[in-house]
Amino acid sequence: MDTPNKKINIYQVFARLFGNTNTNNKPWGTIEENGVGKFVDFTEMALQEIKDLGITHIWYTGVPHHAVIRDYTNYGISNDDPDIVKGRAGSPYAVKDYYNVDPDMALDPANRLKEFEDLISRTHQMRLKVIIDIVPNHVARKYEGRSNPDGVLDFGAKDDTSSVYKKDNNFYYIPGEAFQVPIWKDGYQPLGGEDPTVVDGKFVEFPAKWTGNGSRSAQPDMNDWYETVKINYGISPEGRKDFETLPLYFAEKGYKDHYAFWQGKQVPDSWIKFRDIALYWLDKGVDGFRYDMAEMVPVEFWSYLNSTIKNKNPEAFLLAEVYNPDLYRAYIHLGKMDYLYDKVDLYDGLKHIIFGYGWTDHIATVQQQMSDIEHHMLHFLENHDEQRIASPEFAGDPNKAKPAMVVSATLSTSPTMIYFGQEVGEPAAEKAGFGSPSRTSIFDYIGVPAHQRWMNNGKFDGSLSTTEELELRDFYKRLLNFTKDSGALLGKYQEIHFFNKEHTENYDQRVFTFCRWSDSEKLIVIGNFDATNAYDLEVKVPRIIVGAWGLKKGEYSLTDQLYMTQNSMLKVDEQGLATFPVRLDPLESFIFRLI
Template identity: 65%
Template sequence: MINKRLVTAGITAMVLLSACKTKDLKMSEAEKDHSTDKKVVVYQVFTRLFGNKNTTNKPWGTIEENGVGKFNDFTDKSLHEIKDLGVTYIWYTGVPHHALVRDYTAFGISNDDPEVVKGRAGSPYAVKDYYNVNPDLAENPANRLQEFEALIARTHKAGLKVLIDIVPNHIARKYEGKSNPAGVKDFGADDDVTVEYKRDNNFYYIPNQHFEIPDGDLPLNGEKNPLVDGKFDENPAKWTGNGSRKAKPDQNDWYETVKVNYGIRPDGTKDFPELPAGFDQKSYKEHFVFWQDKDVPDSWKKFRDIALYWTAKGVDGFRYDMAEMVPYEFWSYMNSSIKMKNPNAFLLAEVYNPNEYRNYIRLGKMDYLYDKVETYDKLKDIIRGKSSPDELTPIQNRMADIEHHMLHFLDNHDEQRLASAEFAGTPERGKPLMVVSATISTSPTMIYFGQEVGEAGNEDAGFGKHSRTSIFDYIGVPNHQRWMNEGKFDGGKLSDSEKQLRDFYKRLLNFTIKSDALMGNFQEIQSANRQNNSGYDDLIYSYVRWSGKQKLVVVANFSSDKTSEFELKIPADVISKWNLKDGSYVLVDQLYSKNKTYLTVKNGEGAALIKIAPSESFIYEVN
């Protein structure tokens, strides 16, 4: 799999340089008010894999060989257990109908050419029909949309909210809107294909050139298929999803997709109205009003209508794939339209350029962005011995004005599994990372299904390789399957260590969604403790969180083999902010209440004796 950040830094510079010039922005009052009373937890689930009970795991296996999960596998029991884990939102990944290698012609769906499909099950980010859902996920593909609507209703009944993907930057090479509402035309239906660019074309073209299949590995691992003939009928060729302008893209390009045109000319200039100065301070309602009399590119309207279609069906928000490859003016238009229908919609964007974070939040009206390049990457470096925990502090300082908007995660469909050898190495070594990720800011926390039971992604699925759970293949997820226990969803096949790990996640996540302090203030106490503090190891990290109702001290040990004993210092300025008088206070760990120590305040400074085991963390509440 390719590095998305390298793509955004290179081939797509056209969009990033022209559409996303960084401005010196300040947080608006309206933005400061955009918060929840408590933390939010997102449970990302790869929908195709969640309910699959088959354990064959043959590389390149078919549905018949390896099995597939269905919408109906999300039973009331399973949703209750997910909610009980401490989850508030479920992101059902891979729901929109995408290209795949399976014959559904009996249901009016055309076959996809394996030469422009990644794997057998296909990439969920090569969407073929935005107004319907993946037929693989339905018990009866003819009723697939109704089955998903029923899942939305079940999810809401369980007290959870629903997120799905929208992939605005690119679509499948063979897009066919078989389910379009009345009056909705397919992408490209009215394009002038004789020119490379026209503002209201949905695609960019390479006139007078046929598309050519990229060189590389054989589709379906060399298996015979009537559509595998070395060619794909696309004339003229279109630009590829990651911005490649070659009629024959490289194997590492997103060759299964075509790039959508948002009115960015090939030279990078904009062909649409720009937001006036000061709109970083405006509310979504003011953004919505701004666009009402503006003439915007056709692709803008198409994606707005897609989002509103799913909003009307009860979807509570969206995760936007590679949002930074699309101009933030479009996001202002799109997101303000969604918010006018559902002011509480949860809008999450995949953005990897820290210089652009504030643009996409304040001008693009995003609620949340991935905190990948800063917090995630730093935590991964720390546990792999490439960085010091001390470096977490400047990240928090840099992002203090937008920290609420930076969603934290340690595991998702794109990244190496937290428990994999390539990341933390064991699920237990991931525990201090998880505590810090979930408690260091007011932002939402996300976990990926199976993370809570130590899934390491060891399978070689075919197109997808080990360390990541494949999104391209039909495959089982072993640790998750043990928790699923043949559809009982009771953890009946988990090992003792896996049960303990899930209990840890349950304790942590439920604490975060109830804690008042985690929506309050942050201050590092790392620097005070790194100075002349005997026993305070260089793999310890500490900070405090507080509100008017609750005061917390968080200590994490990233070492895998060293127990540390030390006197934790609480600096005088923290003691003053907390209005603590000289005396003794009980510190009770909120993960495991049996863990207690005492905070002694003397002459306005605090100290507490700490003994912390390898990979252990404490979230102490001051009583």
């Protein structure tokens, strides 16, 4: 894919929680007790504030209709069994009907799809792009496609349930065995041990299906993804692929060649079903997808699906959750993904540095290892799966992530993502029910206190926020807006960290420095990850950078682009070595621009 003309900044928002103003936060609370956000809560004012934060794309997380514990039978929706639902509000990754949206978020559940279409329209009016989830590896155990377009059959409708596996079955089966609810341990009970007439330990499924994480037991463990069933993509239990594989040289080919490759070929039925789902949402105006656990689905399917999507909309945004670094290049080049999570390498390394025991040397190592695919590796410090920075289980203080955020957002040409509430230091301290503190629960009806204070009952003006929360949001706003508009951040990169470790007095593994540049802009980024110690440094810029920038002997002004209050002077000597003085207070970072 071509590098865009500006950096992409994504705002991941758990849509069900965003507009909720209820602060009750009772464990296992109902909608009536704890409240829920609605699509209409994303008002023009709310969207404008998100855009003004420096955002280009919104990932509305949890939109597809998933299993919930609430009676919507008046709207033609069957009730879900709490024995196979995580939480009361349900996991957004146990999708029940791919052709509709979560009824909880609609003012009128009968009109829920139109309400989401209106949100797509409002988002586009703000010139923001819309991303939603597709979860290809599994669906809800009680999937019921009651909104299917004409001619679209449900998952499993034509399956031969007498066989463990057939190519065109949508599921894998355990013939002759009935599904059994997991044995609950450690005091856990669905809905917190509510009335046993509601939670009875029974769910009828015969024959039992394989569970979403691959468990082949008719009674999955409680730590399995028991609320879901695994989709069959034409891979036999022994690992045989019953579809054509891509020649390796297709890694060098574009989506048009991939699209042409699959024309006229017989592919498994599940491939076609997910292709139709993706095209359906593109027709609704969605601009792209985030694919859950993409590495659990064969790369050939991604070639088929993504080339089909790109054939329809070449600008579609395609982001995949892949955690195995050995698969990165295959899923980018053969699977035609635009972006993957940089979780295992960059995020994990930054988290260790924030904890205090990691070294900044790791940042340079990761970036060097990713140099051929750096544009494709999405950077983040929070998402719905990870601990909140401000939680005691992580940093305990959102300011401790400031240098990591500066580095993460400016290190490469890749997109940057933040998770709603991150910008105001949400600590996720609530005991929500199925969800536990440190992560904002995606399973329960719950409020997000720091975010609610900024939201201020729909005014979105931060009047209820603390001074510290507003200062943090101002930092994120400054940083993301700078990155969005910086030409240098789409240009070249060179770390000068190791050069300074060797040649600069007092410089050590708690500091990180690198350069970014384009024809029109030259930057030096430096951050202090130490929460207690300041650094007085005479930073050195090696001759190779000075030469690349075309600098001659003399002095050049440097101005910080975050707060525009810190200046320095870059001095180039007769040998072409440059230096500049800087004092870094604890957790302080600068993005110096050469003037």
